[in-house]
Structures are given as structure tokens and as C-alpha cells.
Amino acid sequence: MEGNIAELGQYIGAGLAAIGSGAAAVGVGNVAGNFLSGALRNPSAAAGQTATLFIGIAFAEALGIFAFLVALLLMFAV
Amino acid sequence: MATEAAGEGTGLQFHPMDQFIVRPLFGDGPVQWYTPTNVTLWMFVTLLAIIGLLVVGTRGRAIVPSRIQSIAELSYGMIYKMVEDVTGKDGIKYFPYIMTLFLFIVFSNFLGLLPEAFTTTSHIAVTGVLAMAVFITVTVIGFMKNGAGFLGLFWVTSAPLVLRPVLAVIEIISYFVRPVSHSIRLAGNMMAGHAVMKVFAGFAAIAVISPVSILAVTAMYGLEVLVAFIQAYVFTILTCVYLKDALHPAH
Numbered sequence: 001m002e003g004n005i006a007e008l009g010q011y012i013g014a015g016l017a018a019i020g021s022g023a024a025a026v027g028v029g030n031v032a033g034n035f036l037s038g039a040l041r042n043p044s045a046a047a048g049q050t051a052t053l054f055i056g057i058a059f060a061e062a063l064g065i066f067a068f069l070v071a072l073l074l075m076f077a078v
Numbered sequence: 079m080a081t082e083a084a085g086e087g088t089g090l091q092f093h094p095m096d097q098f099i100v101r102p103l104f105g106d107g108p109v110q111w112y113t114p115t116n117v118t119l120w121m122f123v124t125l126l127a128i129i130g131l132l133v134v135g136t137r138g139r140a141i142v143p144s145r146i147q148s149i150a151e152l153s154y155g156m157i158y159k160m161v162e163d164v165t166g167k168d169g170i171k172y173f174p175y176i177m178t179l180f181l182f183i184v185f186s187n188f189l190g191l192l193p194e195a196f197t198t199t200s201h202i203a204v205t206g207v208l209a210m211a212v213f214i215t216v217t218v219i220g221f222m223k224n225g226a227g228f229l230g231l232f233w234v235t236s237a238p239l240v241l242r243p244v245l246a247v248i249e250i251i252s253y254f255v256r257p258v259s260h261s262i263r264l265a266g267n268m269m270a271g272h273a274v275m276k277v278f279a280g281f282a283a284i285a286v287i288s289p290v291s292i293l294a295v296t297a298m299y300g301l302e303v304l305v306a307f308i309q310a311y312v313f314t315i316l317t318c319v320y321l322k323d324a325l326h327p328a329h
Contacts, residue, residue, distance in 0.1 A: 051163065051315055058312045062259040065266045 010074045017071035024064020031056040094276035098200055098269065116196040117204070124185045124198065132181070153181070157314065164318035168325055175215070176321075179208065180314040187268060187306035191299070200268040202261060209261035212317050220324030231327040260316060267309045271302045 035053045039046035103114045131153075135146035143151060157180050161173045183199055190197025198204050220228040232249040234242060275298050281291035 051160065054308070054312055054315055055319060058263065058316060062263055065259065065263050068266050068270065069262055 010078060014071040014074040017067045017074065020067020020070070021064045024061055024067065027060035027063070028057050031060050092276070092280065094273045094280065097196070097272060097276060100201075117198055117201070120186070120189060120196045120198050124182060124189055127185045127189065128181045153184075160315060161318055164315065165322045165325060169318070169321055172219075172321060176314055176317055179212070179317060180310055183208070183264065183313055184307060184310035187310055188303075190268065190272070191302060191306060197268050197272055199264055200272060202265045205261040205265040206257070208264075208313075209257040212260065212320060213257040216317075216320045216324045219321070220327060223325060224327055228324070228327050231323055235328075256320065260313065264309050264313050267305055271298070271305055274298055275302065 031053065035046075035049070035056075039049075100109055100115050100117055102109055103116060103119060107113070109115055131146060131150050135144075135150050138144060138147065140147060154177070157177050158170075158173060161169055161176055165172070186197065186199040186204075189195055190200065220231070224230075232246045232253070234245045234249065237245055275295055278291045278294045278298060282288045282295070284291075
């Protein structure tokens with residue numbers, strides 16, 4: 001057995017942090033899907049809400065980016 | 079893209095993260111704060127592109143605008159309307175700052191998509207400074223406009239009294255996390271997209287899967303063009319939202 005246990009933990013942790021990216025994908029899809037179903041019911045109101053859509057996507061995505069950051073920190077900084 | 083990396087079965091010829099290394103333009107000494115690097119070069123190109131669009135492009139001031147003038151007018155109108163919609167009439171005063179941010183980010187992102195170019199916004203050092211500038215500006219504006227009333231942002235009056243201290247803690251944490259998420263969202267998206275393109279480009283060296291990988295690079299490039307614009311838009315609109323919080327802190 002070569003290598004040390006801390007390096008093993010780093011790689012496993014980085015892989016686990018990648019789950020967060022998938023969770024963020026679910027969140028972003030949820031926001032966009034709900035926007036679309038609302039927009040198809042009332043298309044005239046949809047144009048005014050695109051800014052809200054992007055804000056919602058940005059907030060959902062932020063947590064996925066945090067997971068990505070944790071992975072990067074584990075891989076390159078720790 | 080370095081798709082011509084030779085040698086079948088020799089593995090990756092380049093590391094996907096190599097494109098983000100900051101190198102001096104002349105020679106290869108250590109990078110000091112005054113060393114002209116590829117980051118300096120591409121920020122300068124960004125600056126030239128913005129001047130080309132907004133100063134040279136609109137020089138004619140034609141009533142029937144030329145193509146470049148139309149683009150300049152469209153982008154100006156889009157950001158102006160965004161600031162007006164999100165922050166209201168009293169936010170218009172800060173429009174020049176938000177327009178500057180948007181143009182810098184959108185041009186850095188698009189110029190970074192050129193082959194062999196350096197994406198300045200893929201570095202947290204760059205986006206971190208932009209986000210900290212927004213954070214400090216917004217906090218200072220909030221306290222100047224509202225005085226201690228700005229702290230009402232953290233005291234949710236619409237919630238039951240028992241919950242308010244708990245919510246205040248959460249609001250304060252989320253307020254201080256803003257510059258982090260603001261900067262990492264942009265840098266992370268740029269870096270991840272460019273790294274994925276390089277990874278697919280690396281697979282093109284293996285003859286069996288090279289058609290698939292070239293198709294994948296093309297598709298990713300199309301997606302990245304979209305992401306480059308959307309991330310600039312998101313950065314700008316979040317700046318507007320933070321500014322709105324500073325101008326009207328009441329919940």
C-alpha cells in the first residue's frame with residue numbers, strides 16, 4: 001500500500017463534493033421548469049419576470065458553486 | 079484549441095488547467111505586481127474592445143445607426159432598463175458603475191473564448207476584486223442613505239417576533255457570503271467551462287473517439303458562448319439587487 005491516508009481523504013472528499021453540483025442542477029431545473037409552466041399559462045406576464053428567473057437561477061446555482069469550490073480547495077489548496 | 083496534440087495512446091498532452099497559468103509576457107522571470115503578464119494583455123484588449131464599441135463605434139452619432147452603433151445602443155438600453163426596473167428611479171445615479179461592470183465582464187468572457195486567449199474572469203483574484211468593490215460600495219451607500227436604518231435589512235419585521243433573532247443571524251450570514259458567491263459564481267463558471275473544453279480537446283488525441291470529442295468541443299463551445307453572456311448578465315443583475323437592498327432596506 002503506497003500513498004498516505006490524507007491524500008485518499010482529499011480525493012474522496014472532492015468526489016463527494018461533486019454530489020453538490022448535481023443537487024444544484026436539480027435546483028436550477030426546478031426554477032426553470034416552474035418558470036416555464038407559469039409562463040405557458042400566462043405568456044403575457046412572462047417577459048417581465050425573466051430578471052426574477054435569472055436571480056432565482058443564480059441563487060440556486062451559488063450553492064452548487066460552493067460545492068465546486070470545496071472540491072477545488074480539497075484538490076489544490078489543502 | 080490544441081486538438082492537434084499528437085501521439086495515440088500517450089494520454090493527455092497538456093493539463094486542462096494549464097490555460098489558467100499567469101505567465102509574464104516577456105521572458106520567464108517571477109511574476110511581480112508590476113510584471114506585464116498575459117492577464118495584463120487581455121485586460122488591455124478588453125479595454126480596447128470596449129473603447130472600440132462605445133467610443134469609436136458611436137462616433138458618427140447617426141440618426142440611422144450603423145451596426146456597431148446599434149449594438150452599443152442596445153447594450154446601453156438593456157442595462158439602463160435593468161437598473162431602472164430593479165432599483166427604481168433613485169438607482170439610476172449608479173448606472174455608469176453597473177454599465178462599466180457589465181461591459182468589462184461581458185468582453186472578458188467573450189474574448190476569453192477566442193482560441194489561445196486568456197480568460198481574465200476565470201481567476202478569483204479578478205472577480206473577487208470586482209465583487210468586493212460591489213460589496214463595499216453597496217454597504218457604504220446603504221449606511222450613507224439610511225444611516226442606522228440600513229440595519230433594518232437584517233430585522234425581518236414581517237416574521238413573528240420569536241423568529242426574528244434567528245432570521246437576523248441567517249440574514250447577516252447571507253449578507254457577508256454575498257461577495258464570496260458573487261465572485262465564485264463568475265470565476266467558477268468560466269473556469270469549469272474552459273476546463274471541460276480542454277478535457278474534451280485532450281480526448282481528440284485518441285483516434286477512435288476523436289470525432290465524438292470534436293463534436294463535444296463544438297457543442298460545449300456553443301454552450302460557453304451562452305454562459306459567457308448569461309454570467310455577465312447575472313453578475314450585473316445581482317449588483318442591481320444588492321443596490322436595491324441598500325437603497326430600500328425595509329423588508
